[in-house]
Amino acid sequence: MAHALSLDPSASPLDYYGYELRRQREAHGLKQSQLGDIIFCTGSLVGQIETTKRVPTRDFSERVDAALGTDGMFSRLVGLVLRSQLPHWFQPYAEMEATAAYISTYQAQLVYGLLQTEAYARAVLATGMPDDLEGLLAARMERQRILEREQPPLACVVLDEAVLHRPIGGRGVMREQLARLLEFSAHRWMRIQVLPYTAGEHPALAGAFTLLRFDDHADIFYTEDMIAGHMTANPETFKEASLHYAHLQASALSVRDSAALIARVLEEHYGEQDAVA
Structure with a gap:
């Protein structure tokens, strides 16, 4: 079993977090159980995070900062820690996504991860x-x-209508998810459109893709298969994908009609009266 004092803080963001958590806790003269009592968790959880057996959450980090007076250090660090937990092949995309000024995505199977x-x-x-x-x-x-x-x-999101009907997690989960989409439909910086079944064939039958635009960086085209992601800044590829996306938006329902369809599917397929959580 790893011990926090034996961790190499330069090995990873998670190792650095665990090393600093133990160092700061001991500097305040607290045992793991005592810190746990202060931040409303078990001493065992504190120990698991100190030894990288558990990944800290943002809530945990904010409580630690408040308890130890560390001026937001753990709240800032936890973002790096959590990003490091993403699959290695996905991390470059996540870093670009976090700095994008415009996100345009078509999703054929699932609700977009940010939603x-x-x-x-x-x-x-x-x-x-x-x-x-x-x-x-x-x-x-x-x-x-x-x-x-x-x-x-x-963010402009085009969802295939199939996304609304595929019962991921069961009816209770889908009811909550579609309600979340309706909340986002009123967001000033969000446009959600549904590509209906009646649109027939379209340029993105090969699958989902995302376009990222930046204020100070080359634009990015991203897609992924079952194993890995593929990202390119090739201008011709981005231009062609942008044309495909424009066709998808033109074929999709309007934002208002999309919200109406989401609400109808929510009521007819995932209503509370016969939902199974």
């Missing part, structure tokens, strides 16, 4: 049978913080 509820994300991530589901889930929720910024990216 997923925690329960929906858990059900999706569990299909990959990961070793650390909780770490991956926390990392996905952390990605969504870009939508809470004072100046969030302008």
